[in-house]
Amino acid sequence: MNRRFAGKVVLVTGGGSGIGRATAVAFAREGATVAVAGRSPEPLARTVELIGEAGGEGSAIPADVSRPEDVAGLVETAVDRHGGLHVAFNNAGVLAAGAIADIDEADWDRLLAINLTGVWLSMKHEISYMRAHGGGTIVNTASNLGAHMRLASLGAYAASKAAVSALTRTAAREYIDDGIRINAISPGPIDTTMSLQQGETEADRADRMKTVLPARRVGTLDEAAAAVLWLASAESSYTIGHDLVLDGGATA
Ligand code: NAD
Numbered sequence: 001m002n003r004r005f006a007g008k009v010v011l012v013t014g015g016g017s018g019i020g021r022a023t024a025v026a027f028a029r030e031g032a033t034v035a036v037a038g039r040s041p042e043p044l045a046r047t048v049e050l051i052g053e054a055g056g057e058g059s060a061i062p063a064d065v066s067r068p069e070d071v072a073g074l075v076e077t078a079v080d081r082h083g084g085l086h087v088a089f090n091n092a093g094v095l096a097a098g099a100i101a102d103i104d105e106a107d108w109d110r111l112l113a114i115n116l117t118g119v120w121l122s123m124k125h126e127i128s129y130m131r132a133h134g135g136g137t138i139v140n141t142a143s144n145l146g147a148h149m150r151l152a153s154l155g156a157y158a159a160s161k162a163a164v165s166a167l168t169r170t171a172a173r174e175y176i177d178d179g180i181r182i183n184a185i186s187p188g189p190i191d192t193t194m195s196l197q198q199g200e201t202e203a204d205r206a207d208r209m210k211t212v213l214p215a216r217r218v219g220t221l222d223e224a225a226a227a228v229l230w231l232a233s234a235e236s237s238y239t240i241g242h243d244l245v246l247d248g249g250a251t252a
Contacts, residue, residue, distance in 0.1 A: 004233045006031030009082040013065050013122060014092030016043030018192035022221035023089055023228045028056025035078040037063045065092045065118030075125035085129050087232045090122040091141040095194050097153045108156050115160035123171055135179020137232045140168050144188045144247040165243045172241030181240055183231040188247025190219040215248030
């Protein structure tokens with residue numbers, strides 16, 4: 001078994017489900033101690049249980065990434081509890097549909113607050129710690145619907161994720177001399193509830209993928225986690241400010 005993260009402390013936001021949970025468990029399997037953050041304690045507790053079942057260690061830190069005081073406390077708690085912070089996966093996000101003229105102002109603000117401000121706030125505190133403690137690696141979750149392609153009715157989401165790609169590139173240049181390597185993933189449809197359209201079953205989604213994607217299927221959680229672990233590991237040491245698209249060929 002590869003143990004690329006032995007002795008490392010990893011923070012995963014949005015760790016109570018989907019890509020965040022799968023990635024947290026994958027980090028733990030490779031030797032990391034993993035702090036998982038999200039809004040609700042119960043799903044986070046389940047992720048910590050799964051980390052234990054995978055032979056790893058971790059803890060849950062309830063935090064809303066759109067709240068500055070929560071994010072400051074999150075990084076501080078992870079460091080206090082686990083003795084450092086070497087890797088951060090800023091993955092919490094929400095999706096909301098609506099054509100530009102129909103998006104409600106409150107919905108716009110909320111989406112941007114979580115998807116964009118949440119990533120900025122997370123990086124702000126992670127970078128402050130990492131630059132004073134020998135560096136680290138950061139991976140942000142953008143989306144192929146941001147900087148890479150567009151679908152109708154997802155303007156707010158697409159704008160928030162394109163901004164995550166841009167922020168990632170800027171941060172990568174700003175902090176590489178401090179030993180902090182920053183990259184992003186831009187997934188296409190991955191096997192979580194987020195890739196299900198309203199009222200769609202998993203079987204419906206599988207049929208839809210056969211017609212819209214060169215891969216003819218959704219991406220697996222393992223495929224998403226593998227990309228994150230590679231970007232977070234020393235194996236990608238020459239990769240800086242990259243936005244890794246994993247979308248079954250949607251943007252090919
Ligand atoms: P998911 O809904 O299972 O995961 C999102 C997680 O973020 C949830 O655990 C949720 O509780 C958490 N979260 C939401 N708002 C939060 C907040 N304010 N503070 C803290 N945590 C919060 O879906 P997922 O597919 O695993 O999504 C993970 C990331 O991947 C998201 O950023 C999403 O935009 C992105 N993404 C997903 C897909 C896909 O097809 N599944 C494609 C491209 C990008």
